[in-house]
Amino acid sequence: MSGNQSRGRGLQRAVGVTGIVVVALGAAVATTGGVLAAVMARTVVTPPVARPDDTRVIAVDQAGGTVTLQSTPDSVLPGDYSFFFSAGAGHAQLGEVVTATARTVTRRILSVDQGDLNTAQQGRFSGWLYRGPEDLPYAFSNVIVPLEFGQGAPAWLIPAEKPADHWVIQVHGRAVTRAEGLRAVPVFRSAGYTSLLISYRNDGDAPPSGDGRYSLGDTEWHDVDAAIEFAARHGARSIVLMGWSMGGAIVLQTATRTSHSQLLAGIVLESPVIDWADVVAYQGVELRLPTFIARAAMEVMGRRWGGLITGQSVPIDFRRLDFVDRADELEHPMLLLHSNDDGFVPVTGSRQLATLRSDIVTFVPFGVARHTKLWNYDRERWNSTITTWLAELPHAAPPPAELS
The missing domain is CATH 3.40.50.1820 (Alpha/Beta hydrolase fold, catalytic domain)
Known part of the structure; x- marks a missing residue:
C-alpha cells in the first residue's frame, strides 16, 4: 500500500470517527434540550407547593426599628412591602429604605404580626402588604x-x-x-x-x-x-x-x-x-437557556402528547x-x-x-x-x-x- 493510500484511508477513518462523534454530540445536545424543555414545560403548568425564601436577614435593630437584609432587586425598592420569613412562619411589614450599600439594605420595620424576626435567617419580599x-x-x-x-x-x-x-x-x-x-x-x-x-x-x-x-x-x-x-x-x-x-x-x-x-x-x-410566548421566551433568557428550549417547552404544553410529560389533560392553545x-x-x-x-x-x-x-x-x-x-x-x-x-x-x- 502506498503512503498516499495509507494517508487517504487514515483520513477516511478520521472523518468517520469525527462524524460519529458529531452525531453522538448532536444526540446528547438534543437529549439534554429535550429534558430541559420538558422540565420547563412541567414547571410552567404545575402549581408550586411553596415559594422559597430568597433574601438573607443580616441584622435586626429592635431599638432603631430596622432590619438589614441582603440587597436584591426587590429588597431595595422604595415603598411598603410584606416580608414573609422563616419559610412563611413569620410575617412583617417593612417600610422605607434607611440606608443601602451594594450588598445590603436597611429598611424601617412597620410591624411584625407573626413570628420572631430576630431569629429569622431568610425571607422573601411580597407586594401584598395585606394578608387578608x-x-x-x-x-x-x-x-x-x-x-x-x-x-x-x-x-x-x-x-x-x-x-x-x-x-x-x-x-x-x-x-x-x-x-x-x-x-x-x-x-x-x-x-x-x-x-x-x-x-x-x-x-x-x-x-x-x-x-x-x-x-x-x-x-x-x-x-x-x-x-x-x-x-x-x-x-x-x-x-x-x-x-x-x-x-x-x-x-x-x-x-x-x-x-x-x-x-x-x-x-x-x-x-x-x-x-405567553413572549413570557416563556423571556424566562428562558433569564435562565440562560438556548432560545430553542422555550419554543420546545411551548410545543410540549401545546400538544396532546405533551400531557404525558406535564400531566395536563388538555393541551394549551397558545394562539388563543x-x-x-x-x-x-x-x-x-x-x-x-x-x-x-x-x-x-x-x-x-x-x-x-x-x-x-x-x-x-x-x-x-x-x-x-x-x-x-x-x-x-x-x-x-x-x-x-x-x-x-x-x-x-x-x-x-x-x-x-x-x-x-
Missing part, C-alpha cells in the same frame, strides 16, 4: 362562587360604603392567592365599587381541576365567568375585571369568551401576561392566548399598568397591545416598580390613575333577565 381582608378597615364576608364542575370557590366580598351596582372582580396571578388584590380594594371602594376577590382552580384555595395543572388562562376563565354570574345575581349591573400577572391573561380570555360581555364595563390589568395577535377582538375600555423593568413578565406585550388598540387602551408605564409592585412603589400615582380612569368609564348595559 381583616387587615383592611372594611366589613367583609366569606362567600362561595359556584363553579362549573360542581364545587365552589371561596371568595371575599367587600361591599361598597353605600349600596352600589358597580362591582370589581379581582383575579390574582400565578403561584399566589386572592390576597394579591387587596391593595386595590381601597381605591375601588372610594369610587363606589363593591369588590369580589376570587379564587380559581389549582390556586390552593379553590378546588383543583382534574389534572391539577394551570392552563395559563385557557380554562381558568370559566371560574371568572362564574364570578360574573355570582356578582350579577347579587346586584351587580356594571362590572370591571382586574387581573394581576397571569390573572391578566385569565381576564382577557374571560372578556373575549364570556356570554356575559354586556355586563363588563372595563378591564384593569396590572403587570399582565398579554402573550396571544392578545397581540388578537388585539382586534377586544372591545372593552382597558387600563394597562406595567413596569418597564418588570423582571418576570416583559413589558413588550403591553406596549404592543397599547399601540395596536390605542382607541380603547390607556397605557400607564412605571419606572422601577418591578412585577406587581406598582402600588407599593408609587401608591399615590397608582391610585390616582385608577380613580381618573374609573371616573371616565361609561356604564355597562343592564344584565339579561336570567341574571337579574
Whole structure:
C-alpha cells in the first residue's frame, strides 16, 4: 500500500470517527434540550407547593426599628412591602429604605404580626402588604362562587360604603392567592365599587381541576365567568375585571369568551401576561437557556402528547392566548399598568397591545416598580390613575333577565 493510500484511508477513518462523534454530540445536545424543555414545560403548568425564601436577614435593630437584609432587586425598592420569613412562619411589614450599600439594605420595620424576626435567617419580599381582608378597615364576608364542575370557590366580598351596582372582580396571578388584590380594594371602594376577590382552580384555595395543572388562562376563565354570574345575581349591573400577572391573561380570555360581555364595563390589568410566548421566551433568557428550549417547552404544553410529560389533560392553545395577535377582538375600555423593568413578565406585550388598540387602551408605564409592585412603589400615582380612569368609564348595559 502506498503512503498516499495509507494517508487517504487514515483520513477516511478520521472523518468517520469525527462524524460519529458529531452525531453522538448532536444526540446528547438534543437529549439534554429535550429534558430541559420538558422540565420547563412541567414547571410552567404545575402549581408550586411553596415559594422559597430568597433574601438573607443580616441584622435586626429592635431599638432603631430596622432590619438589614441582603440587597436584591426587590429588597431595595422604595415603598411598603410584606416580608414573609422563616419559610412563611413569620410575617412583617417593612417600610422605607434607611440606608443601602451594594450588598445590603436597611429598611424601617412597620410591624411584625407573626413570628420572631430576630431569629429569622431568610425571607422573601411580597407586594401584598395585606394578608387578608381583616387587615383592611372594611366589613367583609366569606362567600362561595359556584363553579362549573360542581364545587365552589371561596371568595371575599367587600361591599361598597353605600349600596352600589358597580362591582370589581379581582383575579390574582400565578403561584399566589386572592390576597394579591387587596391593595386595590381601597381605591375601588372610594369610587363606589363593591369588590369580589376570587379564587380559581389549582390556586390552593379553590378546588383543583382534574389534572391539577394551570392552563395559563385557557380554562381558568370559566371560574371568572362564574364570578360574573355570582356578582350579577347579587346586584351587580356594571362590572370591571382586574387581573394581576397571569390573572391578566385569565381576564382577557374571560372578556373575549364570556356570554356575559354586556355586563363588563372595563378591564384593569396590572403587570399582565398579554402573550405567553413572549413570557416563556423571556424566562428562558433569564435562565440562560438556548432560545430553542422555550419554543420546545411551548410545543410540549401545546400538544396532546405533551400531557404525558406535564400531566395536563388538555393541551394549551397558545394562539388563543396571544392578545397581540388578537388585539382586534377586544372591545372593552382597558387600563394597562406595567413596569418597564418588570423582571418576570416583559413589558413588550403591553406596549404592543397599547399601540395596536390605542382607541380603547390607556397605557400607564412605571419606572422601577418591578412585577406587581406598582402600588407599593408609587401608591399615590397608582391610585390616582385608577380613580381618573374609573371616573371616565361609561356604564355597562343592564344584565339579561336570567341574571337579574
